[in-house]
Amino acid sequence: MTDSLQPNGNRRAPLPPAEPPDSEAPDPRPRPRSENIQNTQKTQATSGKKRDAFFDNAKYLAIVLVAVGHFWEPFKGENRSLEAAYLVVYTFHMPAFIVISGYFSRSFDMRPDRLRRLITGVAVPYIIFETAYPLFKRVIDNDPQYEISLLDPWYLTWFLCALFIWRLTTPIWKAVRHPLPLALGIAMLASVSPQIGDDLDLQRVLQFLPYFVLGLCMKAEHFQLVRRRSVRIAAVPVFAAALAVGWWAVPRMPTGWFYHRASAQELGAPWWAGPIMMLALFGCSLLLTACFFSWVPGRHMWFTALGAGTLYGYLLHGFVVKAGDYRGWFEHSALHEPIGLAAVTVSAAALVTFLCSRPVQRVFRFAMEPKMEWAFRRDAAQSARDREREPLGERDDREKRDGREKRETQETVSA
Template sequence: MSVATPVRTDPPGETGRDPFFDNAKFLAIALVVSGHLIEDLRDVAVAHAAYFYVYVFHMPLFIVLSGYLSRNFTFSSGKARKLISTLAVPYVLFELAYSLPRLVMYGKLEISLLDPYYLTWFLMSLFLWRLSTPVWQQLRWPLAVAVGLSLLSGTSSLPDELSMNRTLALLPFYVLGLMLRPEHFALLRRRGMRIAGAAVLAAGAAAALVLHTEVRTEWIRWRHANEAIGVDDLTGSLVRLGLLAAGALLVAAFLAVTPSGRTWYSGLGAATMYAYLLHGFVVKAAERYYGDWAATVPGVAAVALCGAGLAALLCTPPVRRAARWAVEPRMSWAFTRLRRPA
């Protein structure tokens, strides 16, 4: 999801980008969009199982990649300006934009820039994670500290402002991304790891079919404290630790089976933020018009496929040109001139 320039792990293509990361981001955003579209169809068992399965690792995948691509973040003028123009400003614009459908559909107009609504939580959390990057790079055991903070966040009812529950709960995935190196991704590309990754993904899907009715949906959304979900802190911490481990394992498996060469969707993977921020409007509208046909296994499959198609469409150049003013606004007019070192 990150807009930073990826660190190459093999010779780049004509564009200078490693297609592996773009492939992974596009496949991940296809899962995100499809997952959101079938969310309202969870009365169908297969839809509920698929929703549960995808939510265990689809945002952790984006967060790991964002952490990896943020390893060179500093508080220099250029980096700070990019942080403002690619996260802070789009956050404000889309927080305001998503308040309009809520007004039309539910008769509620609530605007709070500190309390992210719907999809915008990711921009807020990524902004805070990226700001914290230099801190994690100074610690001896950053991942252990991040996991500790994640587990502790479940023991308290944190305020909704700044999306604190999700920001702290999902923090280990960002820190994990910061710790990864090109050789780790090279390891995942080995044939044996690809076979193992496919087996892990298949086993995860089978487990989701068995367990999806036994695990409360709120666990995979990371929005509430243990008490709000109805368990004590010891049980809650064990569940959270298990989900962190499961998410990391599925992320590794997903990356292992991701194509490393250029594909027809590699170019689309460079624009996943467009699909992420724009698809919510389609999802909110589509949910109001699902017919009985959608609440069937073929209907769920059709809706999921439409989600993948929608993700591709929203990453295409025409959409990017039309929405660039909001997703990647040009903010040079708002900044002072960069001073070159003498």
């Protein structure tokens, strides 16, 4: 009967079945403010970026090669094969480390919180270790005449000085049109300028600058390109050829070219050799660095967590190397045999692995990552961001506490 009441006698179409609510659609019902804040914090916690295992693995493996190279140094003059391997390692281990440093410096600007991290994480450790190393030499080597100089980086501290300068200039490299060619031009000019001197180790700062700028220019997909299977396979003959070239170059090329701490004239070469060697080594370093990155595992490994402590391993292993040099540990004849050299290599890798571990980080965090909240003014913008991240209950308690303290202060003043 009801059907006959419809126009033209048409039957009414049945209603569609109820669909389950869309979890991604916005809920039209208003929610309490506290629930919204909790959901926002939960979303931020779950969507926060995690550390990329590839970069932590790369940093750890690079710092192992740095330590191994330093422990090889006392033996390289007696073994041509070892010196060839030494040259190959020195061609790419610091460039790889510097490229990663540049890549993670892309977001650096002059914001107060980032400047504070630069000071506490780079400048303060530089001052501490630039003071500690000469004092260590005085005690271990019985050299009371050795002076402390913050302008002349000693041994490993040059990297901290360079990183501080590179990061401060990051906004410039992000503003110019062709940053990498400009950085290469500066490095080439530095290689023919012996007048630069040793202050702040500017030769190294300028000659290693292109690798840092390259890291600033790189994106995540660039690292994906070198991690393809074809590149991993091609890296095998590339490294084999590099070792052969290194073996050939041992009696023909000064090792100083690979340190990037002297000009061509200071290495006994004509001035025009500086730019040529700078470009040649830059190309070789990039090739071997790409091959090195291709072999770095991208998944979580047993040593992945150690990648967060590479600065600890870098700065602390130098004390052991210098102690061995001062005390004559490397002069034992057994260490100059193949088995002894293998033992030195394994020991160097084990030592730097231990120095990157969490227990060592906890002990030396005061020197590597001091908070130094007492030394800086409180940033108003950062305070506002911290208040926004506070849970509602804690914020209400803080506001009540602040209001109570304000009233007590006013009553005290009026009394």
